[in-house]
Amino acid sequence: VLINPFISAWKNEAYDQLEGQVASAKISMARLSSPSLYYVLSGNDFSLDLNNPKDPKIICVGNNPQKQQVYGAVLSLYVSRMIKLVNQKNMQKSSLIFDEFPTIYFNNIDSLIATARSNKVATTLAVQDYSQLKKDYGKEQAEVILNIIGNIIAGQVTGDTAKQLSERFGKIIQQRQSVSVNSTDTSVSKSTQLDFAVPASKISTLSSGEFVGMVADEPTNKIDLKVLHNEIINDHD
Secondary structure, eight states: OOSHHHHHHHHTTOHHHHHHHHHHHHHHHGGGOOHHHHHHHSSOSOOSOTTOTTSOOOOOOOOOGGGHHHHHHHHHHHHHHHHHHHSOTTOOOEEEEETTGGGSOOTTHHHHHHHGGGGTEEEEEOOSOHHHHHHHHOHHHHHHHHHHOSOEEEOSOOHHHHHHHHHHHOEEEEEEEEEEEOSSOEEEEEEEEEEESSOHHHHTTOOTTEEEEEOOOBTTBOOSOOEEEEEOOOOOO
16 A cells, blocks of 8 residues: 555656656655664574563663654654564563653554553563653653553652542542740640641652552452552661
8 A cells, every 4th residue: 555656657657747746755754764673684593482481582672862864764663563473362471661752653552551460471661751751752641551450660850740540549648736825834736637648748759769659459369458658778788
């Protein structure tokens, strides 16, 4: 279907039109011209079925910030093909980790997260901020991705991201105490109030190594404390 306009112009000997079509295609594809890409995309050193029980493998691909648009297209191609091979029955359990996820475009990532769990595929998305995801994937798609995930771990973020996370973690009953002092005596009153478990102000002021989050459980292994606020102790001894 994509090649048909070129074939039609060639058969009808509309060479001027054909030359214009080819020039347009060349301009669009010129940014993919790279010796590094030629090398990587040639040959068949390995297959993308990383969770094949007979030949399991680790596949690592990286982007280049200086050529993000060039490599992003190729990485999206690899990822799209890989997902179709990985998300199948009777395969070995596997993990797909996307660091700096907004730097590539992967259509229907929500379908992967929703359906791949039944095929023992765990998907991890690392994003700097929710606003970055909205900018690159659109507001509607970003909301679907955020709402469909079961486990979420976040470091220090501000603004709308912190507010959304706070609302997601929910509210708990917290005790409040007030002290009133006058000339004759001092009175202490205690009350309970429903308030956010992790306020947005707390999320926006987390220190390095601190993180908050929520984990999902299953019927056979229920977790009483799903919401967490922890700190990584970087002590190798």
